[in-house]
Amino acid sequence: MRRPLVAGNWKMHGTRASVSELIDGLRLQDLPEDVEVAVMPTFVHLTSVIDAVADGAIVVGAQDCAFEPMPCALTGEVAASQLIDAGCRYVLVGHSERRQLLGETDALIVRKFAAAQGVGLIPLLCVGETLAEREAGQTLDVVMRQLRAIVDALGVAVLERAVIAYEPVWAIGTGLTATPEQAQEVHAAIRRYIAQCSAQVAQGVRILYGGSVKATGAAELFGMPDIDGGLVGGASLNADEFGAICRAARRERHA
Numbered sequence: 718m719r720r721p722l723v724a725g726n727w728k729m730h731g732t733r734a735s736v737s738e739l740i741d742g743l744r745l746q747d748l749p750e751d752v753e754v755a756v757m758p759t760f761v762h763l764t765s766v767i768d769a770v771a772d773g774a775i776v777v778g779a780q781d782c783a784f785e786p787m788p789c790a791l792t793g794e795v796a797a798s799q800l801i802d803a804g805c806r807y808v809l810v811g812h813s814e815r816r817q818l819l820g821e822t823d824a825l826i827v828r829k830f831a832a833a834q835g836v837g838l839i840p841l842l843c844v845g846e847t848l849a850e851r852e853a854g855q856t857l858d859v860v861m862r863q864l865r866a867i868v869d870a871l872g873v874a875v876l877e878r879a880v881i882a883y884e885p886v887w888a889i890g891t892g893l894t895a896t897p898e899q900a901q902e903v904h905a906a907i908r909r910y911i912a913q914c915s916a917q918v919a920q921g922v923r924i925l926y927g928g929s930v931k932a933t934g935a936a937e938l939f940g941m942p943d944i945d946g947g948l949v950g951g952a953s954l955n956a957d958e959f960g961a962i963c964r965a966a967r968r969e970r971h972a
């Protein structure tokens with residue numbers, strides 16, 4: 718059975734004081750043991766968060782990495798090997814904010830994915846369609862193109878050491894959550910697509926849902942058969958809300 722994962726993407730939020738307060742709040746939460754809980758602070762706050770959660774049930778991921786896996790002359794970037802050295806477990810690749818606002822292409826995302834995996838980080842690959850694409854009936858075409866870029870370049874086996882997050886762009890930060898049925902339809906299609914290459918990989922890979930996830934409604938989303946947890950933005954900045962979302966992913970709730 719796949720272990721659920723709930724990851725909090727803090728995006729470009731936080732000060733030293735607010736991050737410390739948030740971590741203190743998270744440590745007070747009753748986090749379920751059968752759910753993996755991750756937080757993803759900015760690079761600036763990464764090491765202080767890693768140190769603060771070192772003895773606990775929370776793991777840490779970064780929000781991005783360089784396309785070169787090892788340190789080199791690449792101003793402003795952070796190498797995947799440096800993230801491993803710092804104590805990260807996960808790294809986001811292909812988040813729609815970076816695809817749309819920073820022009821990241823499928824080709825660049827493939828390089829970042831490979832760089833991360835090459836040093837032992839687990840890439841969390843984000844895929845998802847815009848509202849215009851959904852309204853044009855292109856949701857599955859877009860999502861499969863983003864996924865196929867990885868599979869074609871690196872092979873399906875790389876998904877054994879990766880996580881996928883389906884994040885409809887129209888649901889991110891808008892308060893518009895996809896319905897459990899809408900999300901499940903895409904998650905199931907992703908798993909079917911992977912199963913065409915490897916049934917074993919398809920069965921094992923965790924596929925998270927992201928886009929305005931809140932405590933209210935989280936259990937219904939996480940109760941769908943192909944939804945293995947969530948990638949949470951805004952609601953992960955509130956310890957009580959995030960704790961409740963993590964508890965909503967408990968397996969026993971959905972057994």
Ligand SMILES: O=C[C@H](O)COP(=O)(O)O
Binds near residue numbers: 888
């Ligand atoms: O990475 C997280 C997603 O972009 C979702 O963000 P959100 O929960 O604020 O909509």
